[in-house]
Amino acid sequence: MPIPQSRDSKIKRLLSLMLGALISLSYCLPAFAQRLGEFTSEKASFQVVVIASGLDHPWSIAFLPEGDFLVTERSGALRLIRKGRLQDEPIAGLPEISAKRDQGGLLDIALDPAFDQNGRLCLSYVAEAEGGRGTEIGCGIFRDDRLDEFKVIFRALPKNKSGRHFGCRLLFADGYLYATLGDRGNRPQAQDRATHPGSVVRLMADGTVPADNPFIGHSAYQPELYAYGNRNPQGLVQDPITGAIWMHEHGPRGGDELNRLMAGANYGWPVISYGKEYFLPKAVGEGTHMSGMEQPVHYWVPSIAPSGMTFYSGPDFPGWRGSLFLGSLKFQELVRLELDQGQVVAEERLLSAEFGRIRDVRQGPDGALYLLTDAAEGQLLKLTPAE
Numbered sequence: 001m002p003i004p005q006s007r008d009s010k011i012k013r014l015l016s017l018m019l020g021a022l023i024s025l026s027y028c029l030p031a032f033a034q035r036l037g038e039f040t041s042e043k044a045s046f047q048v049v050v051i052a053s054g055l056d057h058p059w060s061i062a063f064l065p066e067g068d069f070l071v072t073e074r075s076g077a078l079r080l081i082r083k084g085r086l087q088d089e090p091i092a093g094l095p096e097i098s099a100k101r102d103q104g105g106l107l108d109i110a111l112d113p114a115f116d117q118n119g120r121l122c123l124s125y126v127a128e129a130e131g132g133r134g135t136e137i138g139c140g141i142f143r144d145d146r147l148d149e150f151k152v153i154f155r156a157l158p159k160n161k162s163g164r165h166f167g168c169r170l171l172f173a174d175g176y177l178y179a180t181l182g183d184r185g186n187r188p189q190a191q192d193r194a195t196h197p198g199s200v201v202r203l204m205a206d207g208t209v210p211a212d213n214p215f216i217g218h219s220a221y222q223p224e225l226y227a228y229g230n231r232n233p234q235g236l237v238q239d240p241i242t243g244a245i246w247m248h249e250h251g252p253r254g255g256d257e258l259n260r261l262m263a264g265a266n267y268g269w270p271v272i273s274y275g276k277e278y279f280l281p282k283a284v285g286e287g288t289h290m291s292g293m294e295q296p297v298h299y300w301v302p303s304i305a306p307s308g309m310t311f312y313s314g315p316d317f318p319g320w321r322g323s324l325f326l327g328s329l330k331f332q333e334l335v336r337l338e339l340d341q342g343q344v345v346a347e348e349r350l351l352s353a354e355f356g357r358i359r360d361v362r363q364g365p366d367g368a369l370y371l372l373t374d375a376a377e378g379q380l381l382k383l384t385p386a387e
């Protein structure tokens with residue numbers, strides 16, 4: 001016999017049911033979400049669904065508090081996906097961006113850690129000025145679906161006319177903003193601490209230089225530098241458990257690297273590398289080891305062309321917890337690395353050539369994995385447990 005309920009408790013129960021439905025709706029799939037199939041990993045079974053299509057070479061994702069997404073397109077637009085629908089109009093208020101049919105354009109987006117309170121977000125992009133093009137970072141306030149008060153907080157100098165190796169992954173961690181900068185196709189700059197290209201810089205959130213950056217006090221060096229000797233780093237992520245920061249970079253022909261980011265470290269490019277020249281069977285630089293230069297934790301020969309990167313720590317895939325995921329542009333794969341004591345102990349390749357070049361990989365606030373595919377009709381995909 002059912003326990004009689006007061007009218008109040010019935011209303012409470014109804015309200016709590018409605019609230020639960022609203023919460024589960026916030027990141028749930030739109031009714032028209034297209035399911036692309038089920039796949040198996042050594043440690044999980046998963047399905048892939050399309051969240052949005054029609055993105056022009058998307059580069060990076062940010063997760064908004066209400067379950068919406070902001071996605072950068074390399075061609076220069078910032079797009080809003082609201083309630084599972086890509087909005088027609090790009091976000092207004094962006095700076096002038098130099099986007100050509102090369103590696104330059106609008107690149108990364110990172111929400112300020114206090115985004116919920118201040119609405120602030122930062123972008124990395126390529127800008128043109130005297131001397132050519134270069135990576136810049138600027139931040140603005142996202143309100144009423146536009147970007148207000150946009151301010152440039154960093155310019156990588158010198159600029160040049162090359163269309164290559166702009167980086168630029170952004171990471172807010174431990175109160176700082178880190179950014180990776182490519183060598184702009186001018187290799188010696190990676191070892192030259194008087195220039196920015198080919199390095200990782202560390203800024204305060206407002207763009208000022210932290211007083212304890214490692215090369216402060218060397219007047220010839222750029223004060224923003226945190227590490228150097230990088231070719232084209234485009235992955236940067238913090239381990240949510242250990243707090244360590246990991247990065248990867250594109251090698252030449254072979255020699256893509258996974259590195260631990262450390263203050264003041266020299267990652268060796270172009271003096272040491274596991275890669276070869278593009279048109280010669282000739283190694284780049286002076287070998288693979290040199291004292292004073294870091295060895296990568298892991299490297300890939302042949303190159304995978306690594307893109308976005310994330311640690312997985314969510315509830316959906318217990319077997320993937322602690323794995324480091326990265327996209328491979330070249331092999332059109334999702335790469336899963338298992339780490340133990342800071343070393344890579346296993347590597348698994350997923351989704352080989354299923355969906356094209358994978359440009360970004362992120363764990364969403366809902367614990368699912370999200371991917372961007374790099375194409376003129378790029379997609380935002382979501383990985384959830386197989387049904």
Ligand SMILES: [Ca+2]
Binds near residue numbers: 229
């Ligand atoms: Ca290196």
